[in-house]
Amino acid sequence: MSLLDIRGIDVFYGDVQVVYDLSLTVNEGEVVSIIGGNGAGKSTLLRTISGLLKPAGGEILFDGQPMHTRLPEEIVEAGLIHVPEGRRLFSLMSVADNLIVGGHNKRAYPHVPQNLAKVYEMFPRLQERAAQLAMTLSGGEQQMVAIGRGLMAMPKLLMLDEPSLGLAPLLIQEIFRTVRMIADLGTTVLLVEQDVRHSLSLSDRGYVLEHGRVAMEGDAKELMDNPHIKTAYLGI
Amino acid sequence: MDLIFLLQDVINGILMGSIYGLVALGLTLVFGVLKIINFAHGSFLMVGMYVAYWIVAYTGLHPYLALFLVAPIMYFFGYQMQQWLIRPIFVAERDVREPITVIIVTTGVWYVLDNLALLLFGPDYRALSPNPLKGEMIEIGEILISTPKLFGFIITVLTAAGLYWFLLKTRMGRAIRATSLDRDAASLMGISQWKIFNVAFGIGTAIAGIAAVVLVPVYNVYPTVGVPFDVKSFVIVVLGGLGSIPGALLGGVIIGLIESIGPNFMTSTWTEAIVYGLFLLVLFFKPSGLFGQKYDW
Numbered sequence: 001m002s003l004l005d006i007r008g009i010d011v012f013y014g015d016v017q018v019v020y021d022l023s024l025t026v027n028e029g030e031v032v033s034i035i036g037g038n039g040a041g042k043s044t045l046l047r048t049i050s051g052l053l054k055p056a057g058g059e060i061l062f063d064g065q066p067m068h069t070r071l072p073e074e075i076v077e078a079g080l081i082h083v084p085e086g087r088r089l090f091s092l093m094s095v096a097d098n099l100i101v102g103g104h105n106k107r108a109y110p111h112v113p114q115n116l117a118k119v120y121e122m123f124p125r126l127q128e129r130a131a132q133l134a135m136t137l138s139g140g141e142q143q144m145v146a147i148g149r150g151l152m153a154m155p156k157l158l159m160l161d162e163p164s165l166g167l168a169p170l171l172i173q174e175i176f177r178t179v180r181m182i183a184d185l186g187t188t189v190l191l192v193e194q195d196v197r198h199s200l201s202l203s204d205r206g207y208v209l210e211h212g213r214v215a216m217e218g219d220a221k222e223l224m225d226n227p228h229i230k231t232a233y234l235g236i
Numbered sequence: 237m238d239l240i241f242l243l244q245d246v247i248n249g250i251l252m253g254s255i256y257g258l259v260a261l262g263l264t265l266v267f268g269v270l271k272i273i274n275f276a277h278g279s280f281l282m283v284g285m286y287v288a289y290w291i292v293a294y295t296g297l298h299p300y301l302a303l304f305l306v307a308p309i310m311y312f313f314g315y316q317m318q319q320w321l322i323r324p325i326f327v328a329e330r331d332v333r334e335p336i337t338v339i340i341v342t343t344g345v346w347y348v349l350d351n352l353a354l355l356l357f358g359p360d361y362r363a364l365s366p367n368p369l370k371g372e373m374i375e376i377g378e379i380l381i382s383t384p385k386l387f388g389f390i391i392t393v394l395t396a397a398g399l400y401w402f403l404l405k406t407r408m409g410r411a412i413r414a415t416s417l418d419r420d421a422a423s424l425m426g427i428s429q430w431k432i433f434n435v436a437f438g439i440g441t442a443i444a445g446i447a448a449v450v451l452v453p454v455y456n457v458y459p460t461v462g463v464p465f466d467v468k469s470f471v472i473v474v475l476g477g478l479g480s481i482p483g484a485l486l487g488g489v490i491i492g493l494i495e496s497i498g499p500n501f502m503t504s505t506w507t508e509a510i511v512y513g514l515f516l517l518v519l520f521f522k523p524s525g526l527f528g529q530k531y532d533w
């Protein structure tokens with residue numbers, strides 16, 4: 001049984017359908033990439049999984065439990081954690097408070113001190129900046145807070161929406177290394193990316209989303225060698 | 237000699253202004269989290285004053301001891317008000333961040349509460365009794381300070397400090413700040429938006445209750461007693477910066493000072509003109525308020 005099992009969901013904004021009959025699975029211990037161009041519906045899919053949007057049809061199962069009928073806070077409680085696109089930090093709160101709020105859910109809150117120490121160990125820069133307001137950080141540091149905040153929630157499955165967005169090449173590498181490290185430490189990862197080369201190279205499997213539909217899926221290595229992906233996403 | 241009078245007015249202005257600030261504190265908290273102006277806030281103050289009045293009348297409790305009953309009662313009242321009256325509108329207007337219909341509803345609540353009070357208690361002006369604080373004064377040299385107003389000032393400072401501590405240091409406080417900054421991101425942290433709205437509304441109403449207890453020894457209770465405070469709080473909150481806690485207190489003190497010093501130099505209708513003139517100036521030149529919201533909680 002898959003950890004995350006999405007079965008034929010349809011998602012609308014008002015009357016406009018954005019995701020069509022989409023199915024996707026993530027197994028425990030995997031890193032799965034979702035790639036696709038602007039407006040393909042990647043963020044919409046993640047927002048639906050985390051309960052910010054409700055699918056009009058289909059179902060979402062996590063650990064065998066239905067998620068599409070639950071509230072966002074209940075989905076977090078189940079261990080399905082979403083690090084949103086554009087970081088969405090609490091700009092006027094300190095770095096430390098952002099991280100502590102990340103551990104708000106009942107399951108994680110008793111472990112906040114230990115988890116905070118782990119996040120600081122992973123990102124020593126954040127400890128130096130603990131008292132600083134989140135809005136005063138650089139883009140790379142903000143992304144570290146966003147990821148750290150996701151880890152504070154003690155995810156069983158961590159969903160990252162374009163963590164490399166807007167970062168310099170060197171920082172992008174660092175972020176991908178971090179994602180790999182998180183996976184190696186035992187967290188299942190669902191990674192949405194436009195940086196196809198990097199994301200597929202650290203993933204086990206991948207899905208290609210086009211116009212709200214799964215256009216292709218399979219082993220990450222095979223996807224990288226696929227001629228369509230080479231021309232459309234890798235520019236070779 | 238003149239200087240003594242002036243000093244007396246300054247002290248009075250600060251004390252009374254801090255009480256205005258206390259009323260505004262509840263309004264600014266609710267605005268900071270729900271992003272709506274609660275026009276029923278003055279009516280909540282009125283309800284709190286009646287609650288305090290009746291508790292003291294029936295039990296003979298010292299008004300400041302009644303505080304420990306009034307604040308929780310008002311918290312409960314506000315919490316349920318948000319849960320059953322305001323939340324359904326937020327749900328219906330899910331896609332609107334600051335639904336105007338909520339403002340219409342809070343205005344409706346204001347009218348209903350004021351008229352309900354009129355129906356139940358009549359239009360009479362009621363003075364607290366027993367009132368152990370009646371006319372109590374502290375004399376410092378030639379300066380007379382009203383004891384209940386001095387207590388009001390102290391209670392205001394304690395309430396504001398307590399609120400700050402709560403928002404900065406507790407799990408619920410952090411969740412409230414996170415929700416006020418970014419609702420969706422807060423949801424992704426596992427924070428229940430509706431719970432936070434209920435709690436914030438409850439606390440805002442409890443603060444109106446604390447202000448009610450502070451006012452009831454020096455102010456008559458009647459069904460529309462909340463109206464002038466409602467209007468003043470609104471001016472104060474805009475003056476100090478919507479959502480700003482220090483802004484609410486300082487804005488209150490500014491209004492208090494204008495009201496107490498002004499009449500030495502002009503007729504009191506003019507002081508009101510100054511208050512609203514200042515209000516308009518701030519709206520024109522610094523719409524985020526004198527103490528902006530930028531580096532607030």
Ligand SMILES: Nc1ncnc2c1ncn2[C@@H]1O[C@H](COP(=O)(O)OP(=O)(O)OP(=O)(O)O)[C@@H](O)[C@H]1O
Nearest residue numbers: 013018036037038039040041042043044045085194
């Ligand atoms: N709040 C919204 N209301 C209406 N339409 C929306 C909304 N958000 C997104 N859309 C539309 O839904 C489609 C998918 O958007 P989505 O943000 O999911 O794409 P994406 O794959 O994440 O793109 P990107 O890589 O640019 O982030 C787009 O056509 C977009 O215009």
Ligand SMILES: [Mg+2]
Nearest residue numbers: 042043044085
């Ligand atoms: Mg996106």
